[in-house]
Each structure stands twice: as C-alpha cells, then as structure tokens.
Amino acid sequence: MAEKIKGKKGAVRLSDGQVIVPHRKSTRQYIIQHKWLYLLFLPGFIYFIMFRYIPMGGLVIAFKEYSPFVGIWDSPWVGLGQFRKFFSNNDFMKLLINTLGISLLQLVLYFPAPIILSLFLNEVRHSGYKRVVQTLVYIPHFVSWVIVTSLTYQLFNVSDGIFNLIYQAFSGGKSFDILQNASAFWGLIVGQDIWRETGYGTIVFLAALSGVDQELYEAARVDGAGRWRLMWHITLPAIRSTIVMMLIMRVGGILNTGYEQIFMMRNDLNISRAEVFDTYIYTKGIRSGMYSFSSAAGMFKSVVGMVMVLLADKVAKLFGESGLY
Amino acid sequence: MAKEHKVKEGAKVRKSTGDRIVDVIIYVVLGLIALSTVLPFLYVFAGSFATEKELTEKAFFIIPSEWSLNAYQYAVKTANILRGLRNSILLTILGTFSCMVFSLTFAYPLSKSHFRGRNWMMNMVIFTMLFSGGMIPSYLVFQAYGLLDSWWALILPGLISPFNMIIIKKFFQGLPLELDEASYMDGANDLQIFTKVALPLSKPVIASISLFYGVGFWNDYFNAMIYLSSAEKFPIQIQLRSIILQTSKIAENQVLDYDMFGAPPDKAVKMACTVIATVPILIVYPFVQKYFTKGVMVGAVKG
Structure with missing residues (x-):
C-alpha cells in the first residue's frame, strides 16, 4: 500500500519504494478548475x-x-468595569453555586445513567425485547422542554398530581409541593434530565459495543469467565474511550445548564436555587436592558467553558486517551 | 443463531441458576424503565380524552371511563392551537430545508481532501463549537440585521450546526473515491458530481440530519420567545406554554362556552394541547428511527 511521506504534501511512497510527488497546481489554477x-x-x-x-x-x-x-x-x-461589577455583585456567588450545584449533580447522577442502561441492554440476548425497549426509551429526547414541563406539572402538581398523592399516603397526609420548593429544584431538574436523555444517551455506547467481536465473549466464556468478568474485562474497556469523550464534553459544558428547561421550571418560590448564568444573562440583558453587563457575564461563561473543554481534553490525553481533537 | 448454538454445545458454559436470576432482574428493570418513559405520555393522552370530572377524581389512569372530545373542541376553538400548529409546520419545513441546503453544500467541498483552504476553515468551524458570542451580542447583531419579529431570526442563526455539518462531511468522506474519478473521466464537473452522484448516495445521512434539524425547529421555544413579538407568528411551543401557564383563568373567563359537562375542561385542555404538540413528532419518529441511530453513530466515531 501507498504510504504518506511527512513534510511533503500529497507525496506517497509505494510498496516497491518508488516515491510519487504529485504535480501541484497553483492556487489560481486550482480554484478555476474547482470553481463549483x-x-x-x-x-x-x-x-x-x-x-x-x-x-x-x-x-x-x-x-x-x-x-x-x-x-x-x-x-x-x-x-473591565462591567466584569468588576459582575464579580463583585452578590448575585455572582449565588449563580456560581446554583450552576455548579446542578452540573455536579448531573455529573454524579445523570452522567452514569446511560452507561448503566447500555450495560443492561448489552446483556439482553432477546433482540426483539431489546429493540422494543430501545425504541421506547429514545422517545423523550425528541419531545420539547415545553412538553416535558407540561408532563411534570400534570404528574407532580400539589393539588391532584399522582406523586403528591403517593407522598401523602406515605407521610400521613402531608403534601409536598415539589414544583415550588427551592430545596427540591436541583433534584427536579436532574430528574427531568435523566428521564429525557438517558435512553438517547445509550446510542453512542451501544454503537461502541456493537464493534466488539462476539468471539471475544465466547472465548472468555469457554475459559470460565462469568457475567461480571465479561463486563469488567470486555464490555467496559470497549466503551472506555467513549466514556472519557462524553466526560470531557460534560466537564467542558459545566457552566451550560441549559436555559429552556430551567427557565420554564423556575418560579418565584424556587428562584433562590434556580437562577443560573444562562437565565441571569437573559433576565439582565434582554428583560432589563443591561446589555453590556450581561454580555460581560456571558463572556465570562464562554471563556470559562472553552478553557474547561481544553483542560479536560489535555487531562484525557495525559491518561492516554485520544481526546477530542 | 449459530453463535447461541455453539455456546450451548460447550456443556461447561451452561447458565447457572444465579445467572438466570440476574437475567430476569435485567429484563424486569429494563421493562420498568421503558414503562416509565411511556406512562406520562399515555396518561396525558388518556386525560385529553377524559372528562374534567374524571381527571379531578382519579389521579392516574390510561383508559378514560368516558370518552370526550370536549377538550379538543375547546383547544381548537379558543386556544389558537391550530394557528401555532400551522406556524410550526411551516417553520419546521422552511427551516429544515434551508439548514440542509447550507449544511450539505458547505460540507461537500470540505469533505474533499484536496480542497484548498480546508484546514483553516475546519479550524474556524471547530472554534465556533468552543466559543461563541453568547446570547446578548448575538441578539444585538441580529437586531441590527433587522431580524427581530421574523421567522428568519429563528432560522438563519442556526443554518449550519457544526456538529451536524461534521457528520455530513464524514459521510461524504466515506463515499468511494473511484466515483469521483469515473465522473471526472466522463466529463462531469464538481457540481454535477455533487448533485448526481454524492447526494443520491447520501439519503441516510440526509434523513438523520434533517430529523435533527427538524426536531430542533419543532421544539424551539427560547429563540421564538426572544425574537418574536407578534402573536400571529408564534409557533406551537409558545402557544402551548402559555396555555400551561394559565391556571384556571380560562375557565373563569369563558364559563358559557362549555357548561355542558359541568366542569371547565382546564386540565383536559392542557393535556389536549400537549398531545397536539407531541403527535407530529411521534408520527415521524418510527420512519426515521433507523436513520438517527446511524447519524449519532457516525458522529460518535472520530475522523
């Protein structure tokens, strides 16, 4: 096979040692030839x-x-006046705590969910059952946040939602208004994320798993490996780099909590835990017209986000993974 | 089939009782997970056809005891849901088509390894995935372009998603090079190769990326809220949101309209509107399911 030679553009060395350097057209000629x-x-x-x-x-x-x-x-x-105003503002710490709080909760609870679900699905040998489960769990991803919010209201509202009735049955008649409770807000948001995205999140892991040679499992089984050893030594290594890649993206997006969802779920009673960078930028910028101030807040968020992605990528490479780029 | 057979033959790898129990647990847990994703939809679907009386009395059901179209009649008559539906269909078609035209034409040259300027353009594209102007500068710039209160404000800023573009580009790169060479031999130019050779071979990626863009337009709420101000342009998500936020106010204002079932169909109307906004997605979903899985997989493999 032809092998590329470094440093010389387009030059290749054939298997018999012959070197071919293509005649390179001038850029003008090239553009005219490929004008389309x-x-x-x-x-x-x-x-x-x-x-x-x-x-x-x-x-x-x-x-x-x-x-x-x-x-x-x-x-x-x-x-840097706008930035100084933003960092010295009392709101800043609150925003940082809420944003990081939600993100870390996502990292701990929501990030592993698709991985676990993929491992479960990977154990299913009955392909019809597997397909039905997959088809159903992908659906919520395609539904808008407006609808997810609507479903949440229907099921969790304090007057006639089913969850409150169940709660009352266990707590002896006390009701719990999860939708208007500041301390429940982070959990509510992450819960919605898990419900909506877990199924869809399995696709990348199942794709990585579909590349695993089935003979590997058989050989290990013949050697007496049980279910857990197969999972530990074959399945997990197969999706390790995918996990690392998803983790990099997750860590890189640590300040992105997604505004549609939080914007719709927050209200006057839970706002103390619900104001994050994105909603704050919207409120201060577009609602109150403090354009420069909220642009500074936005820029802080963008810059930190970029640095986080690049750092996470570096760390992944240090650990021998291929990283994002 | 053959594989299972082989496993069964080796007597020592027969499943133990413990293994079977784990299998059963896995099947049951997966069944419960699948059920938990579907039940909220089933409840809202059933509720939208139920009477308000049943909705207030029973906390959960998936088959109404008495069927009623009252909520849908009300939603269609007073809640402007049909206008939102029409707007969203038009916006989704127009938006998806524009996005596909821009993304396909942009990805095609970049998929050619000989295309000069490819590397710095790709860097330019990837940089936008890492960094952006953010909400406020974008808003001000688009305002300066005169896009406020226009559907173009929802379409133009997202014409090319770098992520989707890279998936398309990878797909084009996977097409056999010989096709290009043969077409050049036949005297075809790049445009002809693109439209007559590359595009017809790219139906799977066109289907999956159209789905991604289309779902994005259908579900968009935030951009519509920021940029649109006239009600006759509102897409269905905005209409739906305002219906959900109205508590019993619609009932107080319009008592005369639906006295026939005793109670105002407030909850049922919300459910009916939710169903109306969800059904189009669920109709398209089975047809494109096999394609989007492929699309995500292509995106997940680096290249």
Missing part, C-alpha cells in the same frame, strides 16, 4: 462570518457601556 466547489462552499462561509464570527465581535460591548441610542461603536469604553 468554491461556489458550493461560499454560502456556508458567509454564514459563519455573519452569524458566528460577527456576534463574537459584538462582545466588545462587554468592555463598553452600551446604549441602544448611541450604537455599539460610539458607546463609551469602560475597560
């Missing part, structure tokens, strides 16, 4: 500039005192 490729490429390129990179440029208002009447360019510079 460039025309196909152009709309997407313009999209990335207009809708991804120009909004990044809009982050300059985080360093200004933006006023809608003056415009982005003519608003006065305030340096």
